[in-house]
Amino acid sequence: MTRFLRQTWIVMAKDLRSELRTKEALNASLSFALVILLLFSFAFNPTSDLTREISGGLLWLVFAFAGALILNRSFARELPNDCLDALIASPVSGAALFTGKALASYVLLAAIEAVCLPVFGVFYNVRWTQQPLWLALVLLLASWGIAVVGTVFSALTVNMRLRELMLPMLVYPMLIPCLMAAMQLTTPILAGEPVQGDLMAWVRLLIGFDIIFTALAVVLIDTVLVG
C-alpha cells in the first residue's frame, strides 16, 4: 500500500509540476470557463428566477467542458519523447499511474472551479456561499467522477490522431449520470434549499458513480495502456 501511495504521489507531483511550468491546460481551461460564464451572463437577465433555476446546469456544463481541456493533456503530456513507454516499462503499477494522473487532473479541475465560483456569483447575482459544505461535497464528488472517467478515456485516445475531438465525444455520454446528479443537487444548494428527501438519492448516485468507475478504471487501466 505504501508503495502504491508513493508511486501515485510521484506521478501526481510530476504531472502538476509539468502543468504549472507550461500552464497549457490551465490557461486554456480557465480562459474557456470564464468566457462561457461571461457570455451566458449577457444572454440571461441575472436578476431573474430563471437564471437561478438553470445555474446548476450552467455551472456543470462549464466545468465539464473546461475539464475536457485539462483531461486531454493528462496522457498527451507523455507523448513527446515517448515518455509513456518509460512509465509503462517501469515498476509503477497501472493503478498507481492512473490514480496519480486522475488526482493531478482533479486538483487542476478544483483550481478552475475555485476561480469560477466567485466569478459565477458576481455575474449571475447568486449567493453561492449559503451551503458551503454541501456545495463542496457535490463539487468534490462530481469532479472526481469527471477526473476518473476522463483519465481513462485520455489513456484510451492518447494515440488517436483526433484525440482532442474523440475525448469529449466518448467522455460526455459516460458522464451523464454524474453531471445530472451534480446539476440536480447544485441548483437547490445555490438557492439555499435543504438537501434532504429525494435529493439524497442524487448524492448516493454520485457516490456510487465514483466508486464504480474508480474500481473499473483501476482494473482496466493495464489493458487500456498495453492493449
Place this chain on the structure above:
Amino acid sequence: MTALTVNGVWKYYGDYPALRDISFEVQPGECVALLGRNGAGKTTLLKILAGLSRAAKGEVRVFGKDVMDRGSRSSFGILGHGIAIYDELSAFENLKLFAGLYGLSDSTARANAWLERVQLIRVKDSLVREFSRGMRQRLAVARAFIHSPRLLLFDEPFTSLDDKAVALLQSLLSESIRGGATVLMSTHQIREAMELATHTVLIQKGRLIHSGPRAPEMLSDPTWIYRTYGEE
C-alpha cells in the same frame, strides 16, 4: 537462471504476422545484438520484451518472471527511439523522478551521481527543453541506467548519438556487462555493436533466422551475417 526467455512469440498487426514463432534465450552476462533490415520486426520484438506490447501467442520471461508481471520491471532498463525525458522538468527532476518510480531509497544521491557521470551536473537545475541534442541523449542514457538494471533493452541505441554520447554509452555498456548485466540491443550500426556483442540474433520478415555466438568474421565484415544467413 536465464536472463531472458522468448518462447514462441507471435505478433499480428491486423492479419499480418509481424513476428512468427520467435524463440531464443539470453544468459546472464551476454550482450546480444538483435539484427535485421528495416521492418524485420526488431522494434516490435523489443516492445514485447519490455512489456510495452502484448504478444498474440507465446511468452516472455525476464529472470524467470513473466514480463507483464510488474515485479519483473525493476530488473530491466530500456532506451528506445524516444529519449523518454520530460522537457519541462530539469535534468535533476527527471532522474529523481525515475529513481523514485523504481523505488530507490537514495534517489537524490543517485540522481546527482549520474548527472556527474554524464557531465550534466553543472546544468542539473536547467530545464531539459533548453538542452542541446547531445545533452538530452546523455541524460536519457543516465535515465536508463539509474536503477542499475540487470537487463538492458536498447532499440538502436547508437542512432543519432553524437560521438561523445556514443563513447559514453559504449563505456557504460561495457562496464555493465563486466558487472554481470545482460544486454539486448537492436541496431543497424553493426560496427559499434560488434565491439560489445557476444551473441547475435538475426530476424527477417518476422522470422528468427539465426541465433548464436558472434562469429569472428563479423568484426571485420559487418554484412557477413546477412550474406551468410539471409539476403544481402
